[in-house]
Amino acid sequence: MAQKIIAGVTVDVTEEGYLTNPAQWTKEIALEIGKEENVQLTDKHFEVLNFIRDRFAKNETMTIRSVGNSGIIDIKGFYGLFPGAPMKKAAKIAGISKPASCV
Amino acid sequence: MKKLLILGAGTGGTIMANKIRKLLSLDEWEITIIDHQKTHYYQPGFLFVPFGMYSREDVMKPKANFLPMGVELIFQEIDTIRASDNQVVLNDGKALKYDFLIIATGTRVVPEETPGLLGPLWHKQIFDFYTIEGAMALCDFFKTWPGGELVLNIADMPIKCPVAPLEFVMFADAFFVERGLRNKVNISYVTPLSGAFTKPRASKVLGKLLEEKNIHIIPDFYLERVDNEKKVLVSYDEREVPFDCLVTVPVHKGDPMAGRSGLADEMDFIKVHKYTLQNEQFPNIFVIGDAGNFPTSKAGSVVHFQADVLNENLMCAIEGRPLTGSFDGHSNCYIETGFGKGALIDFNYDTEPLPGLFPFPGVGPFGLLKESRMNHYGKVMFRWIYWHILLKGKEMPIDSKMTMAGKKM
Numbered sequence: 460m461a462q463k464i465i466a467g468v469t470v471d472v473t474e475e476g477y478l479t480n481p482a483q484w485t486k487e488i489a490l491e492i493g494k495e496e497n498v499q500l501t502d503k504h505f506e507v508l509n510f511i512r513d514r515f516a517k518n519e520t521m522t523i524r525s526v527g528n529s530g531i532i533d534i535k536g537f538y539g540l541f542p543g544a545p546m547k548k549a550a551k552i553a554g555i556s557k558p559a560s561c562v
Numbered sequence: 563m564k565k566l567l568i569l570g571a572g573t574g575g576t577i578m579a580n581k582i583r584k585l586l587s588l589d590e591w592e593i594t595i596i597d598h599q600k601t602h603y604y605q606p607g608f609l610f611v612p613f614g615m616y617s618r619e620d621v622m623k624p625k626a627n628f629l630p631m632g633v634e635l636i637f638q639e640i641d642t643i644r645a646s647d648n649q650v651v652l653n654d655g656k657a658l659k660y661d662f663l664i665i666a667t668g669t670r671v672v673p674e675e676t677p678g679l680l681g682p683l684w685h686k687q688i689f690d691f692y693t694i695e696g697a698m699a700l701c702d703f704f705k706t707w708p709g710g711e712l713v714l715n716i717a718d719m720p721i722k723c724p725v726a727p728l729e730f731v732m733f734a735d736a737f738f739v740e741r742g743l744r745n746k747v748n749i750s751y752v753t754p755l756s757g758a759f760t761k762p763r764a765s766k767v768l769g770k771l772l773e774e775k776n777i778h779i780i781p782d783f784y785l786e787r788v789d790n791e792k793k794v795l796v797s798y799d800e801r802e803v804p805f806d807c808l809v810t811v812p813v814h815k816g817d818p819m820a821g822r823s824g825l826a827d828e829m830d831f832i833k834v835h836k837y838t839l840q841n842e843q844f845p846n847i848f849v850i851g852d853a854g855n856f857p858t859s860k861a862g863s864v865v866h867f868q869a870d871v872l873n874e875n876l877m878c879a880i881e882g883r884p885l886t887g888s889f890d891g892h893s894n895c896y897i898e899t900g901f902g903k904g905a906l907i908d909f910n911y912d913t914e915p916l917p918g919l920f921p922f923p924g925v926g927p928f929g930l931l932k933e934s935r936m937n938h939y940g941k942v943m944f945r946w947i948y949w950h951i952l953l954k955g956k957e958m959p960i961d962s963k964m965t966m967a968g969k970k971m
Contacts, residue, residue: 524828525828528829544782
């Protein structure tokens with residue numbers, strides 16, 4: 460298992476840089492990964508991140524569309540916050556596994 | 563009398579009716595299966611219809627033919643499941659009580675989720691091949707099409723049989739080569755995924771195959787709408803892909819009844835434990851196949867492997883024992899690659915598709931993650947196996963648990 464120091468903390472990550480233990484996640488880590496992904500995190504970002512962390516903790520699968528139907532944000536807005544590949548980027552910044560919904 | 567209700571007489575419901583019928587005494591149990599459609603479609607066959615390889619008759623048979631004696635079949639729409647009352651309410655208002663419930667209501671394509679998809683070009687220049695109507699309309703269209711931009715788009719994941727769109731473009735390549743039109747047809751594969759497939763090693767192998775066949779992959783494209791006037795696909799990040807013929811794999815959802823009954827996620831897929839197949843809120847409800855929110859492929863092979871586990875766990879639950887069956891996410895897909903060849907992949911929740919030989923280690927006859935003629939014959943033979951063995955719940959020489967034997971790391 461690879462390890463990485465993010466925001467001064469050693470965390471376990473996959474080869475692609477996804478945290479393997481969501482409990483190691485902090486707001487500071489999110490801000491740091493956000494920088495690597497060229498995303499400047501705002502309160503709205505954190506609202507979405509907390510939503511997907513919560514869903515992940517409940518073991519529920521997620522897609523861009525289900526986040527878009529969550530009532531927190533629509534799909535266009537989700538793309539606006541995490542440009543390019545919103546689900547993958549948001550998952551990485553939220554400290555959860557790479558989305559497994561694409562099976 | 564105790565009552566077992568099965569919702570849906572498709573692949574999962576039919577297999578379960580056949581299997582469980584042998585285990586439950588008809589002196590003690592009433593088994594009822596409910597569906598609103600009388601025809602059973604062999605859905606893997608839809609892929610062959612646009613290219614004239616299968617006709618409508620090749621892929622349809624009456625559902626009633628595949629259900630055993632002693633199982634009551636009701637054709638009626640289901641309105642809601644009242645899980646707290648152990649009741650299913652039908653559209654005509656009739657309520658059916660159950661002791662145990664199996665939900666096998668599958669998934670459906672929802673083109674209306676994407677603005678413009680059902681516009682003026684629907685079934686004129688825009689087609690789906692996940693319904694018999696779409697596949698037949700596309701077959702007619704291809705008969706006289708002079709060529710142009712052929713675009714295959716997957717609107718969103720998950721979809722039924724995630725390899726079918728790949729097979730479609732490879733069949734299209736072969737079809738237009740054989741018609742002498744390939745130089746007039748440009749084929750693009752436009753997908754929300756980052757590559758040809760969801761799993762890294764298979765994605766690499768399949769991506770290379772597409773490249774060899776001069777099929778262009780446009781990855782990370784998440785469809786927002788279809789502009790019928792300009793004939794372009796538009797993504798959420800405002801990229802455009804022009805088409806002359808668009809073959810869409812629309813957004814998939816579960817049965818709206820599941821959503822109405824409060825048992826499902828936003829996409830109407832029923833919340834279910836991925837190992838036990840049991841609903842976590844209501845332990846007398848089990849789910850099989852595409853209807854559930856399982857993180858594995860929505861495919862007939864998955865249903866077939868789940869059926870063994872469901873059989874075991876349902877009997878445990880009925881007899882008041884702890885559930886001993888555990889589904890590992892096993893999926894197994896033949897992939898048609900055109901020109902009489904095919905590939906095969908075998909994987910589960912934790913292990914991605916690997917090269918090797920299948921089902922007998924070191925022997926085969928099928929080769930994993932590579933093209934061969936034998937793999938194509940496997941797919942062709944499968945239609946017979948489906949109608950005569952699989953639906954009837956009979957044994958096949960493939961274990962429901964994935965094995966590493968015969969696979970190369």
